Amino acid sequence: MSETPAVQISSLVKDFRGSFGRGIIRAVDGVTFEIAPGEVYGLIGPNGSGKSTTMKALLGLVAPTSGKCAIFGKDSTKVDSRRDVGFLPENPYFYKHLSGEETVRFYGKLCGMRGAELRKRTEEVLDLVDLQAARRRRLGGYSKGMLQRIGLAQAMVQDPRLLILDEPTAGVDPIGSRQIRDLILTLKKRGFTVFLCSHLLEQVQEVCDRVGIIHQGVLVKEGRLDDLISIEDQTEIVLRNATPSLLEKIRNLAENEEGVEFVHTGHPRTTLERLFLRETVQKDSQEDHAPVVVSTDNENS
Amino acid sequence: MSTDIQQTPLFSLRRVFIIAGNTFTHLMRMKVFYFLLVFVMVAIAVNFLKLPHTAGPESVGAEELRMLKSPMIGVMKLFAIILAIVATALLIPRDLEDRTLYTILSKPVPRLDYLIGKLLGVLILIFVGLTVMTVLLDAVLYFRMQSILESWTQAADMLVLQEQWTDADRTEGRRELLSHGVTWSLQAAMFAIFLEAAIIAALALLVSTFSSSTLFTVVISSLCYFIGQFIGDGRDHWLRESRMADDQVTVIASKLIVVVFPDFRPFKAVDEVVAGQPFPPDLIGTLLISAGLYTGIYLVLSWFIFSDKEI
Known part of the structure; x- marks a missing residue:
């Protein structure tokens, strides 16, 4: 029996109603792709191309107009599917009144963790994102790069098998950006499945096994990165x-x-x-x- | 990595309390308890109020205590209602704007848990605030009562000596004076304020699930609160009129309107307590049922809307 895909999106269509219910805007139009466990997949596309809507549909934050999304075989519209997924949204702002450690613990508790297990996991993820020194500082005092890293920490707190990262390096300086890139490579080595959206194509090229290009809601190209960037009629x-x-x-x-x-x-x-x-x-x-x-x-x- | 196949329950009390605790801390760190300073300042200011002695000495004490209670309870009610509307109206739009809602709902958190947790967080905050203020009010009333009681007893003894009062008058006067002090009725009135705030907070939560602006939620919820003050009388009037005219549609509409606009008429018992009247013991049960029903209905409606909300 073949392994259950980490992500399975079939014929996803998402329409939004215009202001006052006038007109329909098709944000995603028949997108289909799969991500195998342990793979790093990059979805790239211009602004407004449907990347974030696809991610939101996968997370059950928006309901598909038609089509299906599943995470490790579980229907995305069901809460259960989110046990195995960690999500870092674009430009996240967490509760400023919490410290880094409190933030990770809060999200861990939401996943049902407690006691020694939660303490241990908090230590691990804070180590992984290199925020041990700033763990007691309130997020109001965090830099953009630190916020992205604490965002990654909360996404990983319940040790999910799939990480969904929406523009993980948006607004981060080159050093911070490289740290996040290295972190994704570390996660890849550890066997995490990563679904990533980014505008930084060079970075996508460095970390992704497979990519999909989405444009005006349509997946125009999809496949292994090595295959996609090779030119068949030249040697x-x-x-x-x-x-x-x-x-x-x-x-x-x-x-x-x-x-x-x-x-x-x-x-x-x-x-x-x-x-x-x-x-x-x-x-x-x-x-x-x-x-x-x-x-x-x-x-x- | 987690591979366990566990079912996420539709509702988890533990998760609700985690979200409620976070909401409470969030609001507390937004320094809403600075309002307590306003309350303390009002308490100090009203302590300096002295009544012109136009009334007889026997009724001055009760009047002074009424003057003390009235603004302090007014401030408490203001705190509870403003916080219920504004804090609740802020919760969902703020989480949506900051994208914290994405990170919370992308965890195994059912939307019902999120809604109940947020509402509970606001209610805990109001309850804690009202409790602190009630303790302060009780303390101020108690100490003021001691000094008033001393001078009142002297005045009452004098009236008995001058045969203007009988012993029964003195006993009745003392009972009347004590009814303005720290009583169980006063504590029940404070709880009624909390229940009133709970209803309006649930209503604000409902409005915020479909509103796209905090200002809209605040305005609509405030409007509903003011309409709720007289909707009960209006309903009775329409029911009488429509029954006389045998108009069944208006009868049903009149009954339904108190679901949309909560009927706050029974909560006016708080004003009676300020005036020194006892709080009817059976009213607490009525208010609890009323608050439970309204909060429950608004919460279920909020869930219906929020569960389909595109975030």
Whole structure:
């Protein structure tokens, strides 16, 4: 029997009514994807593309108009599905009157934890997010990066199998951003399943196994990151110790040239950022009959 | 990592108390108890009030105690009602704005637990505030009563000596004076204020589940509170008129209207206690049932609306 997916979203549609009930805005349109246990999945898309609505539907915060969402096989609209999930919303502001430790304990208690188990877990997550020194300080005095990290701590407090992170590095300085990236990599090593939304494509590329690109509510591209960013009709040759003159002859001589190590051959990669722009901005331009932007590189994209 | 398959109960008293405790701490750290300073200042100010001795010495004591109680109980009622409306109106919009609602509801927390916890937190705060103020009121009344009783006894003895009063008059006068002091009726009146605040807090919670602005919730809840002061009389009048005209639709509408606008008429017994009247013992039961029903109905309606609310 195959393993139950950590996340299962099938044909998700979400409509919102306009002001005074006039008109319907379709925020998510037939989105379908799965996340396997232990995988880090990145959902990327421009503002208003439906990323957060998809996450909210998965968490049961909004009800799907049609389609289904499940967490480890449990229907997302049921409270039970949330036992196995931790959520960090975009730009979270927790109760300012609580200290870091009190915040983690509060969320732990909501998950039914108590006594020695809660104390131990509070220590662990505060260690993990490196907030032991500021544990007794009220959140009103926390920096943006610290708030994100305490947000991660509360998300992890009940030791969930799935973490949903909405823009975890939004508004955080580069150092804080890197700390959060490292933390996600640590979680990945520990076997957590991570579902992440981010605008920082470079970061998504660094941490994610698979990505989905959502645009105007539609999942326009989805798959393994390595597959998505490879260009099928081009071949790259990676050489070590190659001289400029050798590069001139490389096409004909590479395989026969002595002293040259043939390191790798395969498909050259575009960047996730370029792929993202191609799937969103350039598609918009084509739909609007605007002039096609001609790339100066020589990719067959 | 957790892999246990446990069912999350629809309602958990423990979780409700966790949310209530957090709400209580939250509001307390918002320095709402500074209101107690206002209360203490009122208590000190009214202690300096002296009545012009137009009435006879036998009735001055009761008047002074009435003058002492009236503003202090007024401030207590103001504290309870303002806090019930404003604090409750703030809760859900604030959590939504700060996105704390997302993090709470993304844990295994049923929305009913969240609503009851928030309401309970406000009610605990009002109860604690009223209890502290009641203790202060009782203390002020007790000490004031001692000094008034001494001078009253001298005046009453004089009246008996001058044969203007009989012993029965003195006993009756003393009973009348003591009824203005620390009595069980006064404690019951304080509890009635709490129950009144509980109803209005539940109503504010209901309004806040569909309102998109705190100001709207405050205005509507305040309006309902003021309408609730005379809706009972209005209903009786409409019922009489519609029964005379045999208009069944108006009869049903008149009965239903007291669900939308709570009938606060029975809570006017608090004013009677200020005037020195005893609190009818059977009224406490009526008020408890009334508060329980209104709070329950508003809470269930809030749950219906909030359970489908898109956050």
